[in-house]
Amino acid sequence: MDKFDMWCNQKKEIDKKDKIIGLKERNIVFVNMGKNIGYEQNGKGELFLRPVIVLKVFNRSLFLGVALTSKDKKGSFFYKTFYKHKDRIYQSTAILSQIKVFDTKRALYTKGMIDKNEFEIIKEKIVELTLKREPRRELIGKLYHNDLPKSNKNILVTGGAGFIGSNFIPYFLEKYPNYNIINLDLLTYAGNLDNLKEIENNPRYKFIKGDICNRELVEFIFNEYDIKGVIHFAAESHVDNSIKNPGVFVRTNVDGTYTLIDVAKKHWMEKPFKYKDEYQNCRFHHISTDEVYGTLSDDPNDLFTEDTPYAPNSPYSASKASSDMIVRSYHHTFGMNTIITNCSNNYGPKQHDEKLIPTIIRNALQENPIPIYGDGKNIRDWLYVLDHCKGIDLAYHKGKEGETYNIGGRNERTNIYIANKICEILDRLYPRNKESYKNLITFVEDRPGHDRRYAIDASKIENELGWKADENFESGIFKTIKWYLEKYKGLK
Numbered sequence: 001m002d003k004f005d006m007w008c009n010q011k012k013e014i015d016k017k018d019k020i021i022g023l024k025e026r027n028i029v030f031v032n033m034g035k036n037i038g039y040e041q042n043g044k045g046e047l048f049l050r051p052v053i054v055l056k057v058f059n060r061s062l063f064l065g066v067a068l069t070s071k072d073k074k075g076s077f078f079y080k081t082f083y084k085h086k087d088r089i090y091q092s093t094a095i096l097s098q099i100k101v102f103d104t105k106r107a108l109y110t111k112g113m114i115d116k117n118e119f120e121i122i123k124e125k126i127v128e129l130t131l132k133r134e135p136r137r138e139l140i141g142k143l144y145h146n147d148l149p150k151s152n153k154n155i156l157v158t159g160g161a162g163f164i165g166s167n168f169i170p171y172f173l174e175k176y177p178n179y180n181i182i183n184l185d186l187l188t189y190a191g192n193l194d195n196l197k198e199i200e201n202n203p204r205y206k207f208i209k210g211d212i213c214n215r216e217l218v219e220f221i222f223n224e225y226d227i228k229g230v231i232h233f234a235a236e237s238h239v240d241n242s243i244k245n246p247g248v249f250v251r252t253n254v255d256g257t258y259t260l261i262d263v264a265k266k267h268w269m270e271k272p273f274k275y276k277d278e279y280q281n282c283r284f285h286h287i288s289t290d291e292v293y294g295t296l297s298d299d300p301n302d303l304f305t306e307d308t309p310y311a312p313n314s315p316y317s318a319s320k321a322s323s324d325m326i327v328r329s330y331h332h333t334f335g336m337n338t339i340i341t342n343c344s345n346n347y348g349p350k351q352h353d354e355k356l357i358p359t360i361i362r363n364a365l366q367e368n369p370i371p372i373y374g375d376g377k378n379i380r381d382w383l384y385v386l387d388h389c390k391g392i393d394l395a396y397h398k399g400k401e402g403e404t405y406n407i408g409g410r411n412e413r414t415n416i417y418i419a420n421k422i423c424e425i426l427d428r429l430y431p432r433n434k435e436s437y438k439n440l441i442t443f444v445e446d447r448p449g450h451d452r453r454y455a456i457d458a459s460k461i462e463n464e465l466g467w468k469a470d471e472n473f474e475s476g477i478f479k480t481i482k483w484y485l486e487k488y489k490g491l492k
């Protein structure tokens with residue numbers, strides 16, 4: 001039984017004994033979902049229509065309805081709510097004077113019916129149910145009111161429940177006590193709130209489940225939290241998925257980035273090249289990848305620099321390249337204070353199971369074949385995730401506006417080297433009977449358009465901002481394997 005069920009049962013008991021008339025009214029919670037969507041005039045006066053969620057508390061039903069706000073003869077405001085359930089229209093009315101505005105102007109509850117704690121329990125349930133059933137589910141974001149410390153600066157981090165974001169947020173929160181972080185994440189298959197357990201109760205942290213493409217929600221967040229900086233990680237990030245379903249990559253990575261930066265521009269700027277006084281220095285930091293540069297030859301001197309022309313080869317890298325171009329154009333056309341960082345392959349704790357390093361470790365521990373694409377000689381430049389986070393921190397705070405910085409670990413490794421290295425470490429830390437884990441390595445058909453080599457020249461961020469990776473591949477992979485051993489050891 002969840003908290004909500006327990007609460008309903010308690011309430012039912014109280015209600016049975018309750019002699020006050022109007023019990024029916026008392027069983028309904030309206031949650032006002034924001035702006036009016038219509039306006040009418042009739043004989044009785046003016047009517048405003050707005051979407052509401054109607055939660056029938058005791059039988060735990062949830063409906064999206066329409067509320068009519070009007071004045072009665074005595075001048076009291078009425079909320080008349082209509083909602084549809086199994087083809088019947090239900091109606092319920094509450095007088096505004098009986099409705100107390102709770103914390104936020106957007107969430108209402110009938111006066112005296114529930115207290116703050118009870119409201120939180122209901123809110124949690126509304127979020128859960130709405131996300132399951134309602135098409136306009138992102139509107140639920142309107143329930144998230146700003147209770148963060150007011151003296152702090154509010155930074156919007158997108159995609160913070162993913163691999164890099166969930167390493168970044170705890171690091172950033174700890175390093176900057178004068179920042180609050182609002183984490184907007186849709187929790188796609190790639191997002192996992194367990195990654196953020198360590199900070200979920202931090203009073204300077206707020207999680208909002210929602211889509212970066214939902215302009216209404218993004219505007220709500222900018223207004224409610226008066227956002228003063230954006231660090232944008234949210235993306236579809238797995239190349240294999242972009243081959244199966246490119247559309248979602250274009251939507252999230254291109255449309256999503258456009259929506260965010262456009263809302264930021266409106267919130268921060270008076271007109272092109274003129275920031276509003278209170279938003280001077282507000283910065284939009286876009287997290288991107290070295291994959292936008294295409295592929296390199298095997299010549300070790302051939303490296304991606306910030307001047308390498310873009311030549312994306314997969315729908316993933318093409319969508320990231322497009323989003324980089326949008327950010328670039330907002331700097332050049334509107335004078336927005338932007339930063340782009342293009343980073344090489346990250347590895348470390350909290351990465352999704354689907355990615356190369358977790359896949360190798362998991363399959364090894366499960367005694368499954370360890371799949372390696374093609375001849376295993378594709379080269380990536382590997383960077384420990386916390387070194388990436390430190391690079392983002394430096395670029396966000398010290399980078400020159402409008403600039404791009406490449407971040408890479410100078411750790412070029414072939415995929416087969418990585419698989420062998422992981423097997424060697426596992427042989428030491430978690431030995432298999434008599435055999436080496438290496439015997440599980442199996443070459444599988446290469447993916448289409450698989451880029452051969454990526455490698456970053458990180459001189460610019462090293463020389464201009466003093467960034468340097470703390471981990472080399474050997475130290476980083478050891479830490480990473482220990483972390484995944486904890487995660488996967490039950491699987492063996």
Ligand code: NAD
Nearest residue numbers: 159161162163164186187188190191211212234235237346
């Ligand atoms: P990830 O796939 O682990 O996480 C992405 C997060 O974004 C998830 O939590 C997901 O729920 C969220 N998300 C997806 N669509 C969303 C939407 N429409 N609205 C809101 N949230 C949404 O990715 P990652 O590996 O952490 O990468 C983060 C960023 O860094 C991406 O922009 C990626 O392109 C870039 N990057 C990653 C690497 C790498 O090696 N992982 C390297 C360079 C750059």
